[in-house]
Amino acid sequence: MKPLMNMNCSNKSAEEKIKIAAIKVFLEKGFDGTTIRDIAKEADLNCALMNYYFRSKEKLFRSVFEDMIQLFFKGILEIFNQPISLRNKLNKLIDHDFEMFKNNPKLANFVLNELTRNPERFLETLSIKKVLNQSFFEKQVLDAIKSGEIRDISAVHIMLLLKSNIQFIFQSRIMTTQIWGMTDEDFDIFAANHKEIIKEMIGNYLFGPADTE
């Protein structure tokens, strides 16, 4: 009989092996492109165990998807509420997302694609939406506008500027390297350069041309 909850934490190994394998395969092939047997093979387990531990492909996927949504937003939220200057915060947000996507190159495409194809899966992830909306960041932006520190712009626009520029570097990696004939090393250097460009461009736009350096 299948355990609905993980009561005894002794035998995590099988369940965790499935989860780890599922993350890998789902991120690579997407929900539709993945079979339960792909995951079983990756985890080196019998394919019936997928249903034994997670009841269905859909439920296993949701578990993975929610984890990836968390990963996608977690760092942002942490930085959002730090008591540091706005300029500092923006640079931190850029650095964080850059590292996150560099370490998880398939994350951006996975989240955006699955979310586009099946929006209702995201509608259920209310936690993220609430927390994002109630964060300290929006107030900080409004204050900075009032004090004249930055130009008049909404937090939503700022968020989008950050996310688009960083995320797209990695999502378009294949296109970029193919069109311009880059090697992997070329691309790493290019990406690092692009990050600095973005920092300066967004910084200048919001705060005005840099006085320092």
Add this chain to the structure above:
Amino acid sequence: MKPLMNMNCSNKSAEEKIKIAAIKVFLEKGFDGTTIRDIAKEADLNCALMNYYFRSKEKLFRSVFEDMIQLFFKGILEIFNQPISLRNKLNKLIDHDFEMFKNNPKLANFVLNELTRNPERFLETLSIKKVLNQSFFEKQVLDAIKSGEIRDISAVHIMLLLKSNIQFIFQSRIMTTQIWGMTDEDFDIFAANHKEIIKEMIGNYLFGPADTE
């Protein structure tokens, strides 16, 4: 017997109906999420006709995919080679991509996702890569740098700045509207505003703060 080429152009209707339906369904559900019967149903035709006219799901998909790659890059290439000022050109590129993605909201996610999942399909589309690479744009950028019109930056970085910022508006539409509680009308206004922000931000970054207005 199936016609390899479209010799007599009299009976385009069926083949074209398939193509149109395939574009719609593939863009909505992706290659893996689409069945040949989905397309047949959308086209209101017998499902054996899919193979009669296009020989296989893969071949039908490639036909659609190449069209979408063309659409994705076509306008850019046209503008690239126009004999207009760089500043003018950048604004035109932004406006063009904005309109294109507005009219084809699923295009960006489709192209990037399928390309990520199956890069070899893109490797075969050499035409685009060559043309992009040999375009007049890169020389124009180099000249503008030499003359001091813009800062020292490669055409590749500029391209990426343009593409990321416009494309992401539409690819992240569901995420944006859900998180910040926008209606469709809210989003249209937001997107239009964001386009102007991007224009100014990239323009300022490349050319320096605007003297006009």
Add this chain to the structure above:
DNA sequence: TACAATTTTAAACAAATGATTAAAATACTT
């Protein structure tokens, strides 16, 4: 109209897929 070529249809095929089952193997408890 009669004949041939083309297009469309319904039916079927083999392979793959998500899921289930019942037995076997393992772990745990007393």
Add this chain to the structure above:
DNA sequence: AAGTATTTTAATCATTTGTTTAAAATTGTA
């Protein structure tokens, strides 16, 4: 060690999938 609960396995199920086939319908041609 014996008995119970849990985990793992191989086999199987009903659908779905891409594709093929052979007959029917339609179109074009003499």
